[in-house]
Amino acid sequence: MTYVLQVDFKMNGPFGQEMAEGFADLAKSINEEEGFIWKIWTEDPEANEAGGIYNFETKESAEKYVEMHTKRLASFGITDINAKIFAVNSTLTAINKGPVK
Numbered sequence: 001m002t003y004v005l006q007v008d009f010k011m012n013g014p015f016g017q018e019m020a021e022g023f024a025d026l027a028k029s030i031n032e033e034e035g036f037i038w039k040i041w042t043e044d045p046e047a048n049e050a051g052g053i054y055n056f057e058t059k060e061s062a063e064k065y066v067e068m069h070t071k072r073l074a075s076f077g078i079t080d081i082n083a084k085i086f087a088v089n090s091t092l093t094a095i096n097k098g099p100v101k
Contacts, residue, residue: 002055002057002088003055003056003057003061003062003087004085004086004088005054005055005056005062005083006053006082006084006085007053007066007083008051008081009049009050010078010080011048011050015045016043027041033061034061035057035064036055036061037055037056039053039054051082055099066085069083088100
């Protein structure tokens, strides 16, 4: 079983290509996190929100990432962070073409 972490927060940008260019090093560093499998980056410029959907091997690795990421976001001045961890039902997810092991 794997775990999905959903994170979102208010942010005044950058978004789109500017976000992709500005956060490329951060994206690469996420690949090195313990238990990390993949991430989908999310953004809504009209609502000034950003975040992501992450997949981790264990609930513990997702919790550890939330703790570290919350501190990192706070260093950027972002403090109102929503983070939820869910177990993945891989049987149903596979039926709907989800990226599961």
